[in-house]
Amino acid sequence: MAPVIIIGAGHNGLTTAFYLARAGLSPIVLERRSMVGGAAVTEEIAPGFHAPALAHAIGPLRPTVVRDMRLEGRVEFIRPDPRLITLSPDGHALAFSTDVARTADAIRPLSSADADAYPQFCATLERLGAFLGGILDVTPPSLDGRAVGELWDLLKTGRRFRALGRADSFRLLRWLPMPAADLVAEWFTSDLLQASIAARGIFGVSQGPWSAGTGAALLLNAAFDPVPGGSSVQVKGGPGALTAAMAEAARQAGAEIHTNAPVAQVIVRDGRAVGVVLEDGKEVLGRAVVSNADPRRTFLDLIDPIELDPTFLTRARNYRSRGAAAKINLALSALPSFSGVANPSDLKGRVQIGHSLDYLERAFDASKYGEIPSKPYLDITFPSLHDPSLAPPGAHVMSIHVQFTPYTLSHGWTWPMAGVELRRVVLDTLERFAPGIQLLVLHQQTITPLELEQTYAMTGGHILHGEPSLDQLYAMRPILGWAQYRTPIEHLYLCGAGTHPGGGITGAPGRNAAREIIKALK
Numbered sequence: 001m002a003p004v005i006i007i008g009a010g011h012n013g014l015t016t017a018f019y020l021a022r023a024g025l026s027p028i029v030l031e032r033r034s035m036v037g038g039a040a041v042t043e044e045i046a047p048g049f050h051a052p053a054l055a056h057a058i059g060p061l062r063p064t065v066v067r068d069m070r071l072e073g074r075v076e077f078i079r080p081d082p083r084l085i086t087l088s089p090d091g092h093a094l095a096f097s098t099d100v101a102r103t104a105d106a107i108r109p110l111s112s113a114d115a116d117a118y119p120q121f122c123a124t125l126e127r128l129g130a131f132l133g134g135i136l137d138v139t140p141p142s143l144d145g146r147a148v149g150e151l152w153d154l155l156k157t158g159r160r161f162r163a164l165g166r167a168d169s170f171r172l173l174r175w176l177p178m179p180a181a182d183l184v185a186e187w188f189t190s191d192l193l194q195a196s197i198a199a200r201g202i203f204g205v206s207q208g209p210w211s212a213g214t215g216a217a218l219l220l221n222a223a224f225d226p227v228p229g230g231s232s233v234q235v236k237g238g239p240g241a242l243t244a245a246m247a248e249a250a251r252q253a254g255a256e257i258h259t260n261a262p263v264a265q266v267i268v269r270d271g272r273a274v275g276v277v278l279e280d281g282k283e284v285l286g287r288a289v290v291s292n293a294d295p296r297r298t299f300l301d302l303i304d305p306i307e308l309d310p311t312f313l314t315r316a317r318n319y320r321s322r323g324a325a326a327k328i329n330l331a332l333s334a335l336p337s338f339s340g341v342a343n344p345s346d347l348k349g350r351v352q353i354g355h356s357l358d359y360l361e362r363a364f365d366a367s368k369y370g371e372i373p374s375k376p377y378l379d380i381t382f383p384s385l386h387d388p389s390l391a392p393p394g395a396h397v398m399s400i401h402v403q404f405t406p407y408t409l410s411h412g413w414t415w416p417m418a419g420v421e422l423r424r425v426v427l428d429t430l431e432r433f434a435p436g437i438q439l440l441v442l443h444q445q446t447i448t449p450l451e452l453e454q455t456y457a458m459t460g461g462h463i464l465h466g467e468p469s470l471d472q473l474y475a476m477r478p479i480l481g482w483a484q485y486r487t488p489i490e491h492l493y494l495c496g497a498g499t500h501p502g503g504g505i506t507g508a509p510g511r512n513a514a515r516e517i518i519k520a521l522k
């Protein structure tokens with residue numbers, strides 16, 4: 001039987017490969033880089049120092065994907081508690097535990113009213129998250145929506161929506177289009193608490209906490225994991241260990257995986273995808289082609305425009321995929337100490353620098369105008385605290401997500417030149433919270449938005465393969481009418497983060513896509 005070709009070995013491509021192999025569809029994965037994993041990789045940043053090059057916390061992955069690929073037996077998942085510590089410039093820090101009462105106790109010194117409101121907020125987020133969680137693993141409806149399975153899914157969603165009750169269903173409808181900032185301000189008064197929770201609505205997106213619709217991103221995150229501090233799941237060995245294990249699971253199920261195999265074009269004959277041409281000119285033919293590349297790259301770079309309807313092409317061009325994130329990874333001679341963090345083991349989760357809604361919004365404002373924020377929003381992990389083998393004895397690696405780093409710079413600045421300024425701003429910011437940290441830096445790696453695009457193939461440097469805004473979610477991801485993992489070209493499918501339910505290391509798009517492909521091909 002002719003194989004199914006999968007372009008890209010990101011974690012979603014690997015997930016799709018696993019399920020297709022299990023269904024006997026003989027997938028062949030073609031990855032352009034020398035390693036599998038896409039944005040979920042561990043790379044050597046200096047001799048003896050290994051860091052999560054890009055993503056550092058895991059989605060979390062959908063439990064079905066973990067179970068089916070038997071990932072618990074292949075890697076060690078670490079679930080730190082506290083999950084998140086948000087630092088304040090006044091020397092305080094707020095720790096978010098998985099335990100609601102413990103977090104409420106941590107909030108009490110900031111505001112006893114906020115501490116009292118926190119358990120109710122958690123319970124509400126859990127209920128709304130559970131409702132939305134029900135649609136993560138379901139294919140969104142098509143425009144005509146006539147298929148029996150689709151109607152059944154819609155009916156089930158409608159019944160679950162009614163079961164939410166009046167208060168929660170109205171809350172959900174109100175919260176989705178709201179700015180995350182207004183949402184949290186309805187519950188809490190403390191800057192530190194508001195900023196920590198609202199950050200979940202802006203991580204990885206090109207919008208600030210006061211942008212309308214960031215409430216939807218916050219709720220989507222809650223659907224994967226409702227704890228307000230967000231997911232902090234890590235993997236021993238970094239995300240690269242996870243994707244290596246996913247590749248192993250896919251291979252064992254029967255998938256073939258080739259690295260250093262960049263696809264230049266999808267071959268289309270009579271409106272049907274029949275294979276791909278590699279950059280070296282070699283053709284690989286198959287019964288279907290599945291793209292793990294982002295939607296813009298797939299439709300605008302890998303397909304001859306003549307094969308697509310002009311209206312569809314315009315929509316693909318209008319798909320918003322301009323990112324606002326960079327990554328700085330540091331090799332440190334020792335673990336830095338942060339003001340307000342007495343116990344170094346509290347650094348095992350994520351550390352946030354971004355203590356108020358104003359701070360976060362100003363960082364966004366700068367990036368909106370093409371400037372590097374002078375006070376950036378940082379999301380940090382120390383993977384070597386979980387796996388000392390990632391650094392030499394006593395030394396550490398620090399993984400820093402720099403949110404609101406503009407892809408397009410103003411004032412004549414260009415990437416990668418501006419990386420020097422980005423690094424200066426980030427190190428100066430860190431110095432304020434961890435005095436002396438600059439003296440510990442042995443080596444640094446800066447990955448600019450341009451490198452996200454050029455090295456990691458994320459168009460526009462968008463870490464989620466496109467903005468998760470209300471007009472690009474669910475039945476509109478990536479394009480209204482094409483949210484069922486199919487495309488206007490017969491036997492060409494999408495399986496990456498640019499499809500429902502979007503970015504993050506979750507495996508959900510990959511699994512959903514596989515289900516639709518198996519249904520179509522079997």
Ligand SMILES: Cc1cc2nc3c(=O)[nH]c(=O)nc-3n(C[C@H](O)[C@H](O)[C@H](O)COP(=O)(O)OP(=O)(O)OC[C@H]3O[C@@H](n4cnc5c(N)ncnc54)[C@H](O)[C@@H]3O)c2cc1C
Pocket residue numbers: 007008009010011012013030031032033036037038039040053054055056057058059060261262263264292293294297302325326327401452456457458462463464465495496497498502503504505506
């Ligand atoms: C800096 C950064 C930080 C992040 N932080 C987090 C985090 O903490 N937690 C979290 O859950 N998520 C995080 N994310 C988001 C998450 O990593 C991504 O949304 C997710 O990994 C996307 O997975 P994917 O498999 O859909 O696509 P990708 O991982 O992008 O994989 C796509 C693959 O396709 C390959 N490819 C593209 N074009 C071709 C071609 N022509 N030929 C062959 N191969 C091709 C690429 O090389 C790549 O390997 C982060 C991402 C980045 C970049």
